[in-house]
Amino acid sequence: MENFVQYTDQQLLSLLKDSSQGAYTQIYDRYHGLLYIYACKITKEESEAEDIVQDVFVYLWDKRKTIIFEKSLSAYLYSAVRYKFFDLLDHKKVRTNYSASFQNFTENFPVQADQILREKELSALIEKEIACLPDKMRNVFELSRKHHLSHREIAEILHISQKTVKNQVNNALKELRVKLSTLFTWLF
Incomplete structure (x- = not known):
């Protein structure tokens, strides 16, 4: 079994595009903890932070052949966590607005x-x-x-x-x- 620890991020990305599970696992091991800490700081909730980080890694694997990395892998991953957080905020806002609208409707038009x-x-x-x-x-x-x-x-x-x-x-x-x-x- 190949040891990917010594590989650079650029080498891992190249192997990831070729569907190397070992390269993917190394990226996960290298960045999961750091991304989780970052996500905890911005979400203030551990379960949401974990969900965001998992979503980022699932997306990375699913889109491995088509993702274009304009900057470094770490910059991409941190940006992805930030965008997932914004998506979460938008989703919560929509859910809150929907809930308030539904509550208003049921109170006024039941x-x-x-x-x-x-x-x-x-x-x-x-x-x-x-x-x-x-x-x-x-x-x-x-x-x-x-x-x-x-x-x-x-x-x-x-x-x-x-x-x-x-x-x-x-x-x-x-x-x-x-x-x-x-x-x-x-x-x-």
């Missing part, structure tokens, strides 16, 4: 949101039951209730008597009441 959801569910269930009606009855019912046509207009369109239209609408309402009565009890 009934409306629940009511809208119930109305949508109820509407979907009614539509499902209407779709289950016999074709002729469903057609007459939809012309009456959805298109707001009078019994006379429906009778003319379908070439049936007004009495038949009235019976079909009444029968549809009776069927829907029976099917939906338990649902209404549950919802209200």
Whole structure:
């Protein structure tokens, strides 16, 4: 097994680009402790510092073939820790803003949101039951209730008597009441 301790950062980077796990391990061993101390100083929290450092090393391995090191390895790693910290701050700010916004919404609009959801569910269930009606009855019912046509207009369109239209609408309402009565009890 090759000993990478004597290698320079530049040599380790070259080997890392060729997917050398030994070079990666040496970079980790060389910089993990220093980066952790640096991250602790800027985050003031050990667990966040450890997460940031781990994220930096995972990113380093994942992007090893495409990362361009404009400066030294150490400068890159310290900058990466700093950027991860800023990302963490941005994430916390977004989370805090979202939490405050959600809290405001639930305090000011709880009934409306629940009511809208119930109305949508109820509407979907009614539509499902209407779709289950016999074709002729469903057609007459939809012309009456959805298109707001009078019994006379429906009778003319379908070439049936007004009495038949009235019976079909009444029968549809009776069927829907029976099917939906338990649902209404549950919802209200």
